[in-house]
Amino acid sequence: MKKENSAPTMKDVAREAGVALGTVSKVVNGLPVGETYKARVEEAIRKLNYQVNSYAQGLKASKTHTVALLIPNTLEPFYASLVYHINLALLKRKYRMLLCSTDYDSNLEQEYVAMAKQNKVDGIIGLTYNPDLIIDEATPFIAIDRSMGPKIPCVTSDNFAGGQLAAEKLADFGCRRVAFLRWGSSLTNEPNKRKAGFENGCLARGLSCEMKIINDGEPYKEFEDFLTAHMKNGKLDFDGIFCVTDTLAHDILKSLEKLGQKVPGDVQVIGFDGTRHFGNKAYTCSTIVQPVPEIAEMCVELLTQENMRARPPLVCLPVSYAYGGTTSEGKDA
Amino acid sequence: MKKENSAPTMKDVAREAGVALGTVSKVVNGLPVGETYKARVEEAIRKLNYQVNSYAQGLKASKTHTVALLIPNTLEPFYASLVYHINLALLKRKYRMLLCSTDYDSNLEQEYVAMAKQNKVDGIIGLTYNPDLIIDEATPFIAIDRSMGPKIPCVTSDNFAGGQLAAEKLADFGCRRVAFLRWGSSLTNEPNKRKAGFENGCLARGLSCEMKIINDGEPYKEFEDFLTAHMKNGKLDFDGIFCVTDTLAHDILKSLEKLGQKVPGDVQVIGFDGTRHFGNKAYTCSTIVQPVPEIAEMCVELLTQENMRARPPLVCLPVSYAYGGTTSEGKDA
DNA sequence: TATATTTCATATAACGTTTCACACAAATTT
């Protein structure tokens, strides 16, 4: 007699269907089984409402159908969006997600990697900042926005092209003297290429361009001081600003308002990310849009695909420009 | 000889320390073990860098140290914030989080509950919308913002008090004719009490108050039409608006701008949630702040506490008011 | 001193899967 309260096991299904344990396992895992047997087992599964115990499965087999996602937090819109779309992509493949919010903490990142290994996750997707992160070869790892060696695929937007695009758009919309604003990162990650792309674009279109990179201090204040220093007779030195992220762009917009600068009349602003924060509403600033759904899909696909051998070391996905009210859209200067 | 690539097991530790398997288990689980033995085992654990296999653990024991979080998405700031703080609270207790993004889909919610059960999670925290959600008694469940019966604790902000507070603040800041805006929800959940609280507050302070509740259609457009209908000679009928969420408040602010209304000069706006979207920057609208860290902590505490017996059916946590530029802060009207 | 009690490490049996050698029957070959 079966205990009342416990979930049915394969053994129960086998008894109900009058077949062997191994046969049930095969049916559950989609391995070849004779038609009659298969039908009997499936009937029994339905009748008992059987579900595999993933812990037993994880113990015996190597597959746990679980992926760990390492991400600094879920608050920043870009990260939140990644979490959302990666979750979706995993769901589609019946994978589960173990969320590891790292808060940019190197130790925590490393701990989570250990934990992921201990938990025998099938793989890890990580947007990490620990330059010395040790990942054991056994657990597949997909990096986002950071190249971690030839064996570890990195999925990212085409940041260089994004920078170029921003320069081109500003040029198209009549800017002549532009600035690039970003906060520092000692880490050599992919998003850093936005600067090079922007420089390249400015050069190609003959824009004069000033770079301002904050490494420490209060970024918000530092940038405001920078802008203030570039005011001449109540007018800003620049007619276009490219911000490394939308988050920064929103800060800058506030500073510009304080300084009495009209956007996009006096100065145009382009951000980067294109994550809409409030429902599916319009963009709140003109921006270079990262293809987050595609990035998510690619990460999950690389992690779950059959052939893990020949994985590309770097996957760059195309970005696009979106209007969000802070550019003048072709009204010539 | 041990296989090169596989992680050390308890058996390895036992051999290394020269003790029995069960002894290692006791040390790992903090059960009483003689001092000398304990020291030997701990030394071996360190030497081999042993970590328990949580799948074996989950199979045998009932504790999996994993909690499932059911939440509509990770994009809405309030949800993103909940995910973040619940993750933190779980981390503190060395629990893991299985993230289940439901997209308001009733079937998906039910599926995730089944999956959580199958995965033997220690408990579920759920902000769900399926009115018929079936949760089996065996898996502890903590509901956020929705009362699901006496046996299931519900953690929420004091929504009624929040509504009252909004009314009081608007009254304090000189408003006389105010409106409450919200979209419909057939579900009787806790946030619905914001309306009653606001009505109550308006009554107490003698504010005339109009309720506008959208049930279907495009909310953004519906509300704009509502506001437009209340324009008289280029002036809005109201001098104060309470929006059921900050997200809505931001929409309304845009509509007001379109209608040429100055905020907070012509009309003051208060939202609800108080989740800062961009880093830790200032609030972007005046709002009633939900104590998200405390809500998260309470959910996790209720789920992980020793004594699961006498759990409160409803926990209401206090809200507060925060200035965000869309109210006139005591400059009397 | 002999017996009863306590203490505590040990060994063994689950937990619910997957895997794999095995057996048995049917189909094919010689």
Add this chain to the structure above:
DNA sequence: AAATTTGTGTGAAACGTTATATGAAATATA
């Protein structure tokens, strides 16, 4: 018609834990 191959369901072993019964010391009781 006998021998071989092929196909396919079976049942036991193993995965790494935890829990429980066991038994050997050590201590207390008579």
